[in-house]
Amino acid sequence: MRRGPEGAQARAAWYFLTPALVLIGLFFFLPVGASLLLSVTDFDIYALGNSSLARFVGLRNYSNLVHNPTFWTAIKNTFYFALVGGPLTVAVSLGAALLVNARAIRLRGLFRTIYFTPFVTTLVAIAVVWRYLYHPRYGLLNYLLGHIGIGPIDWLGDPHWAMPAIIVMAIWKNFGYNMLIFIAGLQSIPEELYEAARIDGAGPLRRFRHVTIPQLAPTFLFVGVVTMIGYFQLFAEPYVMTGGGPLRATTSLVLFMYEEGFRWWRMGVAAAIAFVLFGIILLWTLLQMRLQRERA
Amino acid sequence: MLACHPNRDDGITLRFWAMGAEGEQVAQMMPEFEHENPGIHVRVQTMPWSAAHEKLLTSFVGEATPDVAQLGNTWVPEFEAIHALEPLEPYVARSATVKSEAFFRGIWDTNVIADTAFGIPWYVDTRVIFYRRDLLAKAGYDSIPTTWAGWRAAMEAVKRQQGPSRYAIFLPTNEWAQPMILGLQAGSPILKDDGQYGAFSDSAFSRAFDFYLGLFRDGLAPVFGTNDVANVYQEFGRGLFAMWITGPWNVGEMTKRLPPELQRAWATSPLPGPTGAASGVSLAGGSSIVLFRASSHKAAAWKLVEYLSRPEQQLRFSRLTGDLPASVAAWRDSSLSGDPHFRAFYTQLQRVTPLPKVAEVEIISSKLIEASESVIRGHVPPERALASLDRDVNQILEKRRWILSRNAQVTAR
Amino acid sequence: MSITAAEPSVRPHPATSAALARALLYGLLIGGAIVALLPTLWMISASFMATGEANSYPPHFVPHAPTLDHYRALFGRLSLGRYLANSAFIAIVVTVLSLAVNSLAGYALAKLRFKGRDRLFRALALGLVIPVQVSMLPLFLLMKSLHLVNTYWGVIIPGMASIFGIFLIRQYALSIPEDLLDAARVDGASELRIYRSVVLPVIAPILATLAIWTFLATWNDFMWPLIILSDDRRFTLPVALAALSGEHVQDTELMMAGSVVTVLPVLFAFLVLQRYYVAGIMLGSVKE
Numbered sequence: 001m002r003r004g005p006e007g008a009q010a011r012a013a014w015y016f017l018t019p020a021l022v023l024i025g026l027f028f029f030l031p032v033g034a035s036l037l038l039s040v041t042d043f044d045i046y047a048l049g050n051s052s053l054a055r056f057v058g059l060r061n062y063s064n065l066v067h068n069p070t071f072w073t074a075i076k077n078t079f080y081f082a083l084v085g086g087p088l089t090v091a092v093s094l095g096a097a098l099l100v101n102a103r104a105i106r107l108r109g110l111f112r113t114i115y116f117t118p119f120v121t122t123l124v125a126i127a128v129v130w131r132y133l134y135h136p137r138y139g140l141l142n143y144l145l146g147h148i149g150i151g152p153i154d155w156l157g158d159p160h161w162a163m164p165a166i167i168v169m170a171i172w173k174n175f176g177y178n179m180l181i182f183i184a185g186l187q188s189i190p191e192e193l194y195e196a197a198r199i200d201g202a203g204p205l206r207r208f209r210h211v212t213i214p215q216l217a218p219t220f221l222f223v224g225v226v227t228m229i230g231y232f233q234l235f236a237e238p239y240v241m242t243g244g245g246p247l248r249a250t251t252s253l254v255l256f257m258y259e260e261g262f263r264w265w266r267m268g269v270a271a272a273i274a275f276v277l278f279g280i281i282l283l284w285t286l287l288q289m290r291l292q293r294e295r296a
Numbered sequence: 297m298l299a300c301h302p303n304r305d306d307g308i309t310l311r312f313w314a315m316g317a318e319g320e321q322v323a324q325m326m327p328e329f330e331h332e333n334p335g336i337h338v339r340v341q342t343m344p345w346s347a348a349h350e351k352l353l354t355s356f357v358g359e360a361t362p363d364v365a366q367l368g369n370t371w372v373p374e375f376e377a378i379h380a381l382e383p384l385e386p387y388v389a390r391s392a393t394v395k396s397e398a399f400f401r402g403i404w405d406t407n408v409i410a411d412t413a414f415g416i417p418w419y420v421d422t423r424v425i426f427y428r429r430d431l432l433a434k435a436g437y438d439s440i441p442t443t444w445a446g447w448r449a450a451m452e453a454v455k456r457q458q459g460p461s462r463y464a465i466f467l468p469t470n471e472w473a474q475p476m477i478l479g480l481q482a483g484s485p486i487l488k489d490d491g492q493y494g495a496f497s498d499s500a501f502s503r504a505f506d507f508y509l510g511l512f513r514d515g516l517a518p519v520f521g522t523n524d525v526a527n528v529y530q531e532f533g534r535g536l537f538a539m540w541i542t543g544p545w546n547v548g549e550m551t552k553r554l555p556p557e558l559q560r561a562w563a564t565s566p567l568p569g570p571t572g573a574a575s576g577v578s579l580a581g582g583s584s585i586v587l588f589r590a591s592s593h594k595a596a597a598w599k600l601v602e603y604l605s606r607p608e609q610q611l612r613f614s615r616l617t618g619d620l621p622a623s624v625a626a627w628r629d630s631s632l633s634g635d636p637h638f639r640a641f642y643t644q645l646q647r648v649t650p651l652p653k654v655a656e657v658e659i660i661s662s663k664l665i666e667a668s669e670s671v672i673r674g675h676v677p678p679e680r681a682l683a684s685l686d687r688d689v690n691q692i693l694e695k696r697r698w699i700l701s702r703n704a705q706v707t708a709r
Numbered sequence: 710m711s712i713t714a715a716e717p718s719v720r721p722h723p724a725t726s727a728a729l730a731r732a733l734l735y736g737l738l739i740g741g742a743i744v745a746l747l748p749t750l751w752m753i754s755a756s757f758m759a760t761g762e763a764n765s766y767p768p769h770f771v772p773h774a775p776t777l778d779h780y781r782a783l784f785g786r787l788s789l790g791r792y793l794a795n796s797a798f799i800a801i802v803v804t805v806l807s808l809a810v811n812s813l814a815g816y817a818l819a820k821l822r823f824k825g826r827d828r829l830f831r832a833l834a835l836g837l838v839i840p841v842q843v844s845m846l847p848l849f850l851l852m853k854s855l856h857l858v859n860t861y862w863g864v865i866i867p868g869m870a871s872i873f874g875i876f877l878i879r880q881y882a883l884s885i886p887e888d889l890l891d892a893a894r895v896d897g898a899s900e901l902r903i904y905r906s907v908v909l910p911v912i913a914p915i916l917a918t919l920a921i922w923t924f925l926a927t928w929n930d931f932m933w934p935l936i937i938l939s940d941d942r943r944f945t946l947p948v949a950l951a952a953l954s955g956e957h958v959q960d961t962e963l964m965m966a967g968s969v970v971t972v973l974p975v976l977f978a979f980l981v982l983q984r985y986y987v988a989g990i991m992l993g994s995v996k997e
Contacts, residue, residue: 013817126748126749
């Protein structure tokens with residue numbers, strides 16, 4: 001270590017960092033590495049009782065996954081949820097942000113708080129509530145839809161409607177968080193840009209397209225990436241509301257991983273699924289960031 | 297929890313894990329046991345069935361197993377495979393009250409692996425037909441026929457009588473019990489070669505599966521899972537279906553939930569079989585009580601087992617929960633032998649078959665649900681579904697085959 | 710989304726179009742507010758309904774004869790009070806400990822000069838992309854070897870350091886004026902002293918934000934406690950609620966009461982402290 005003030009700072013820095021780094025290293029990065037190792041073994045319930053019964057199997061877990069229709073269903077469901085739910089959530093958040101931020105209205109703080117409360121609620125508790133709201137016969141949603149002439153839909157029992165039902169709930173739960181970020185983004189747009197556009201004769205729609213949207217580009221990127229990363233990890237909603245059904249329509253990758261790992265104790269397989277998830281998220285994030293940069 | 301026995305400081309605390317309603321009720325029986333056995337305190341922990349399997353295995357991994365637990369008897373092979381359970385032969389040999397002859401043979405058998413008992417039957421569960429006598433009578437039948445052909449004819453008659461918007465029988469599509477029972481009745485071993493390969497696409501199971509599917513195809517059973525029927529008792533009362541294959545806990549539920557005017561309208565019957573009553577086997581279900589190897593209070597735990605196996609305690613538990621006692625002697629009581637609803641269960645318990653005693657039976661059963669749902673909802677033809685199920689099952693059993701061959705090599709040396 | 714798509718050539722009277730616009734805005738806002746609040750309000754309402762009333766058709770919005778029966782059952786027979794205490798204990802401990810750990814690390818990354826700082830930052834950022842589920846299985850096995858399965862510490866320890874928390878602190882700490890720190894160093898103060906007396910007061914707002922955030926996140930955490938806890942005496946509220954919901958599917962009102970108990974504390978905490986929470990989110994987000 002160097003002497004003098006710089007040395008003192010460097011020493012202090014490492015003291016300050018050590019607790020966090022040890023915790024993160026030991027309880028996050030180390031298990032992640034171990035997961036990679038686990039994924040090339042057939043560690044299962046037998047191995048739990050007697051670890052000599054775990055065998056190295058190379059890429060067999062991965063190739064078995066490729067041949068497992070449930071795996072592809074899980075991937076499809078996860079992408080369905082993320083690619084539909086993600087943009088919709090972002091759109092709703094943006095809309096809410098524009099509404100709350102509009103100059104013409106008052107009680108801005110109140111509405112902002114109201115829109116944020118779904119995000120704060122416990123997911124498991126809310127999933128339980130929505131499960132009852134979605135009840136085909138007694139649920140509030142079908143009751144209200146009935147008033148406008150739409151027949152009762154078996155939201156969580158019909159394979160076609162189960163994932164849309166979960167998407168709607170996810171949008172409701174999450175839009176508040178992104179809304180706040182969009183509000184911050186909107187408020188940081190310099191007023192002069194709008195003035196200049198107004199002078200040029202641009203109406204509200206034009207101003208939105210040519211000033212607001214471009215200025216929000218970094219916000220869009222942040223919100224988009226964070227939302228998608230979160231949505232690829234879909235788990236609690238199907239776990240509580242549908243158990244992954246009906247007919248596997250709502251089995252996400254993480255739910256599939258949980259089943260394989262903690263219900264059937266096929267931990268090698270579950271670790272492989274986890275790494276596939278990681279790969280998807282990584283690739284997607286890189287793709288999203290590259291696309292956004294190119295557009296800018 | 298009630299106040300603890302004053303001797304608790306030098307005494308033993310037994311941890312006893314139980315599921316659902318059984319857990320809630322057995323706690324009431326503990327004070328008397330503790331009174332008889334001063335120095336032993338029992339702490340009962342209840343958990344829902346849906347999470348019990350996971351929780352038990354997690355506790356094993358976390359080296360936090362209880363001393364005693366209730367275990368679904370289909371889980372005994374699995375927990376034995378990981379050597380979590382204490383072999384009970386030495387205890388049984390020394391016991392005056394717990395003997396294999398005291399219990400229904402098919403039920404005792406579910407706990408025996410390699411000629412050693414790993415669990416003691418606690419209560420039994422088998423499936424019989426609950427049916428609307430009045431609806432069956434209207435269709436011209438005074439009882440459930442004993443052959444598959446007769447049964448089917450009765451169902452068709454009921455359907456004709458009741459009309460297109462009602463059904464003869466409710467077979468929840470998300471349960472494995474019904475297709476599994478039919479397979480066992482048709483003589484299928486479910487798994488062959490000492491549980492090493494699937495036998496689902498073999499002739500016996502295929503035949504049973506066809507019979508099962510035909511009931512949906514011909515509108516005799518609705519394509520509903522358990523979640524699709526908001527209140528199954530209400531629908532049974534309304535006549536949406538006239539038959540339902542389910543277990544003993546529903547005797548109490550029916551009595552509680554059906555209106556008084558319908559109480560004489562329902563009855564229970566043993567299952568029909570392909571060739572008549574004797575082939576009408578059912579599941580050897582129920583729960584056993586097991587001791588965990590890691591426990592440091594096995595002697596005290598065994599005392600609890602003996603206590604719960606006494607015919608009078610079996611009867612008392614049965615009254616509290618509506619479950620059926622595993623001890624044959626308990627059935628002599630008039631509350632059971634005299635109750636017409638339970639008579640069908642007693643008859644059926646003479647004809648029960650265990651599922652294959654392999655560790656993977658749980659996941660195989662859930663694969664069966666997937667395969668059967670995919671056919672019922674019309675996505676896949678039955679032969680393909682069964683072939684695919686066998687492929688999945690064979691893959692699942694690969695580890696077992698490897699371990700068995702490894703053990704064989706070891707003993708061969 | 711946009712207000713009125715007025716055509717440039719035809720302009721209605723400015724005052725009425727402004728009034729119309731405002732009416733539309735308020736309409737949308739109130740409509741949105743109803744949608745945002747309805748599930749939560751129904752949940753509260755249904756928790757006071759008599760058994761079976763929540764499953765009636767047409768659905769009731771308000772209980773006909775409000776009852777506390779379900780709450781009594783929850784806190785009596787079903788021991789929800791214990792789960793509430795577990796959640797509170799774990800959330801508080803994690804919040805306090807993680808605040809200490811993460812703020813030290815975040816400040817160090819922001820303001821202390823040392824070799825490898827940028828590389829460390831990038832390595833941690835990579836960790837943000839890795840979904841936490843990847844670590845869960847081996848973490849479980851690690852906890853087993855440490856005999857921490859089914860313990861409070863098994864839940865607390867993995868939650869104690871968070872890369873997100875470190876980055877949030879770092880972001881805020883970047884704005885601490887250098888001269889403030891250098892002046893203290895010139896005065897001979899140790900780095901720890903500087904941290905305690907100079908830095909902490911300055912980053913207090915973001916610490917408040919992170920504290921609330923951590924408390925909320927820990928309270929609401931589901932998957933890891935589900936995995937690590939098997940003894941129901943240690944269950945947190947979300948895990949207990951999921952277990953109850955598996956067992957009592959038919960008992961709507963009971964489940965709603967359970968949800969209320971789970972949601973209301975954090976909702977209340979949020980409403981009281983929202984100033985810090987909201988400010989932090991908006992702050993930590995825009996510039997990356």
